[in-house]
Amino acid sequence: MDPDGALVEAAASGSREAFDELVRRHQAAIVTLVRSLTAGRGDVEDLAQEVFVRAWKSLRGFRGDSAFRTWLHRVAINVVRTSQTRHARFLRVFGSVGSGRDEAPTPEPPDADEPVDAALARRQIVERALATLPDDLRLAVTLRDVQGLDYKEIAAALGVPIGTVESRIFRARQKLKPLLAPLMTRGATGHER
Amino acid sequence: MTEHDHDAGDQEAVAAVLRAMPLAPVSADFLARVNARIDDAAGWIGLADFRVWTLGLVPAAAVLVVLALLWPSSSTPSAAATAASAQGQVASAQTFTPSSYSDWQQDVTANALLEAALTDTR
Numbered sequence: 001m002d003p004d005g006a007l008v009e010a011a012a013s014g015s016r017e018a019f020d021e022l023v024r025r026h027q028a029a030i031v032t033l034v035r036s037l038t039a040g041r042g043d044v045e046d047l048a049q050e051v052f053v054r055a056w057k058s059l060r061g062f063r064g065d066s067a068f069r070t071w072l073h074r075v076a077i078n079v080v081r082t083s084q085t086r087h088a089r090f091l092r093v094f095g096s097v098g099s100g101r102d103e104a105p106t107p108e109p110p111d112a113d114e115p116v117d118a119a120l121a122r123r124q125i126v127e128r129a130l131a132t133l134p135d136d137l138r139l140a141v142t143l144r145d146v147q148g149l150d151y152k153e154i155a156a157a158l159g160v161p162i163g164t165v166e167s168r169i170f171r172a173r174q175k176l177k178p179l180l181a182p183l184m185t186r187g188a189t190g191h192e193r
Numbered sequence: 194m195t196e197h198d199h200d201a202g203d204q205e206a207v208a209a210v211l212r213a214m215p216l217a218p219v220s221a222d223f224l225a226r227v228n229a230r231i232d233d234a235a236g237w238i239g240l241a242d243f244r245v246w247t248l249g250l251v252p253a254a255a256v257l258v259v260l261a262l263l264w265p266s267s268s269t270p271s272a273a274a275t276a277a278s279a280q281g282q283v284a285s286a287q288t289f290t291p292s293s294y295s296d297w298q299q300d301v302t303a304n305a306l307l308e309a310a311l312t313d314t315r
Contacts, residue, residue, distance in 0.1 A: 028217065045219070049226055053227060145212055173207040
């Protein structure tokens with residue numbers, strides 16, 4: 001049972017109030033996903049807004065084969081990929097001199113002098129670690145561990161077999177382990193070993 | 194503890210860190226900006242988007258193509274249409290009038306032609 005089902009039905013019939021509620025429910029997750037997929041490059045909120053605009057336009061075509069959340073993630077992936085393709089084409093035509101946007105950020109902990117709270121510092125470390133991964137690994141592990149989609153949903157969203165999803169997630173976690181070591185102390189993550 | 198257990202533990206530890214990552218902050222006007230963009234897309238700015246036009250015209254174009262393919266008289270004449278056409282030619286030959294006939298006479302005079310045209314009551 002899709003927890004968004006009733007809202008989706010109302011929004012597909014033209015209710016902007018219902019769609020507003022869907023945006024409120026999912027905006028943080030989508031912004032987080034877009035941040036991860038773009039590795040923090042570009043205007044994250046602009047892309048996230050485009051995701052919801054695209055979702056509104058396509059909502060009538062949503063057949064409910066998957067949960068709305070899964071479908072929305074698929075829309076987000078497509079929006080980001082389209083944007084990246086456009087950006088790559090732009091760089092091919094006009095060159096990348098001075099843009100600096102396509103350089104992968106290096107994983108480094110936040111400055112000690114930086115007045116950030118613990119949650120923000122944690123997020124920065126995780127985002128920087130994720131940014132070092134190849135796109136396919138970053139996407140798979142983000143959808144699983146950050147967004148909480150299950151393997152079947154991820155396979156559907158990416159259009160690849162479940163085995164491929166499992167392999168990508170496994171390799172991504174292996175690569176992330178040394179980078180996230182500072183956060184993996186007992187009690188810091190809240191998990192039980 | 195086996196190596197497999199160790200790997201599984203590491204995998205779970207990394208997953209736990211990622212799960213614990215707080216969601217990214219969203220600006221207060223996020224929803225308002227989404228709505229503004231939806232309104233723009235539905236308004237004049239949206240009408241200027243050629244993709245809306247081209248995609249919107251696809252069904253109409255498809256219907257026209259199907260109609261063009263299925264419409265019998267537009268492409269190949271049927272046997273009935275051919276027969277009707279032949280009958281029409283015969284009928285027109287039978288109703289050949291003196292005035293039209295006189296048009297084709299080599300030795301017709303101008304007066305005879307005018308008279309024939311004026312007396313034609315069809």
